[in-house]
Amino acid sequence: GAVVSQHPSWVICKSGTSVKIECRSLDFQATTMFWYRQFPKQSLMLMATSNEGSKATYEQGVEKDKFLINHASLTLSTLTVTSAHPEDSSFYICSARDEPGSSTDTQYFGPGTRLTVL
Amino acid sequence: GQNIDQPTEMTATEGAIVQINCTYQTSGFNGLFWYQQHAGEAPTFLSYNVLDGLEEKGRFSSFLSRSKGYSYLLLKELQMKDSASYLCAVKGGGSYIPTFGRGTSLIVHP
Numbered sequence: 001g002a003v004v005s006q007h008p009s010w011v012i013c014k015s016g017t018s019v020k021i022e023c024r025s026l027d028f029q030a031t032t033m034f035w036y037r038q039f040p041k042q043s044l045m046l047m048a049t050s051n052e053g054s055k056a057t058y059e060q061g062v063e064k065d066k067f068l069i070n071h072a073s074l075t076l077s078t079l080t081v082t083s084a085h086p087e088d089s090s091f092y093i094c095s096a097r098d099e100p101g102s103s104t105d106t107q108y109f110g111p112g113t114r115l116t117v118l
Numbered sequence: 119g120q121n122i123d124q125p126t127e128m129t130a131t132e133g134a135i136v137q138i139n140c141t142y143q144t145s146g147f148n149g150l151f152w153y154q155q156h157a158g159e160a161p162t163f164l165s166y167n168v169l170d171g172l173e174e175k176g177r178f179s180s181f182l183s184r185s186k187g188y189s190y191l192l193l194k195e196l197q198m199k200d201s202a203s204y205l206c207a208v209k210g211g212g213s214y215i216p217t218f219g220r221g222t223s224l225i226v227h228p
Contacts, residue, residue: 006160034215043205043220044161093160097214106151107216109160 002028002098006110013084014118020080021113023094029074030096034107035067038091050077084117091115120144120208122219129225130196138191138222144210151207151216152180152191161205164191193224201226 003026013019023033031052036044048069049057056069068080081088091114095107121143130136142150149168153161165173167182167189179192191204203223207216 041223044218046215046217049215091158095160106163106166108163109153112158112160114158 002096002106002108004030004094004096004108004110006094006113008113009111010114010116012116012118015085016083018080018082019084019115020078021092021094021115023077023079023096023110025075025096025108028096028098030077030098031074032097033071033077034095034097035069035077035079036093036095038093038112044093047079081115084115086117089115089117120210120217122206122208122217124204124206124219124222126220127223127225129227132196132198132226132228134196135192135194136196136224138193138204138206138224140189140191140206140219142187142189142206142208142210142219144187144208146212147184147187147208147210148214149209149216150180150182150189151205151209152178152189153205153207153218155203155205155221157202164204196226198226198228200224 005024007022033050035047038044046059047062050069050071052071058064071077093112095109098106124140152164155161165180172181177194182189203221205221206219209216
């Protein structure tokens with residue numbers, strides 16, 4: 001099946017620093033990737049949709065200057081949390097869309113990145 | 119947008135059968151997913167329904183009724199490792215991006 005990796009799996013940083021999270025589709029090309037944030041015991045909240053070679057589409061309420069997304073190739077998207085603050089501490093999960101237009105058009109998720117901002 | 123409702127928590131006994139329900143309201147329904155998520159891990163794909171009826175896959179089955187805006191995930195022969203959160207996600211409203219429900223936390227006890 002489709003495999004998505006994410007790096008790092010966890011990170012602890014100081015308030016005011018920036019953190020970059022990588023999302024890779026390992027065995028398929030993903031023209032579209034998605035970034036989610038999940039707080040404890042809450043649902044997945046879509047932050048943005050990342051399209052290869054174009055600007056990301058952000059959901060309402062998500063600051064695009066704070067959460068920088070780059071999708072430079074068909075297998076890699078990155079999320080950079082700039083000037084991180086404690087309230088940005090969360091579980092960040094990426095997913096990649098497999099076979100748009102197929103009968104399943106399924107999203108496959110990476111293992112997630114646990115961000116803790118001190 | 120979509121409104122998705124599923125129970126917050128359920129408990130069941132090892133070896134038993136459990137049914138997790140999901141109701142939704144959306145325009146232009148275009149598919150429903152079920153995902154399993156263990157604590158601290160990312161969701162894993164379980165099933166996808168776009169037509170009415172039952173889809174069986176091993177111990178897991180998923181049912182859809184589009185007219186009722188209703189789906190359920192049926193887990194048979196429960197195992198301790200089935201303790202997890204089960205997320206219902208719906209595609210609709212003209213978007214190919216599914217909206218996730220809050221998830222149902224299933225606790226399987228001996």
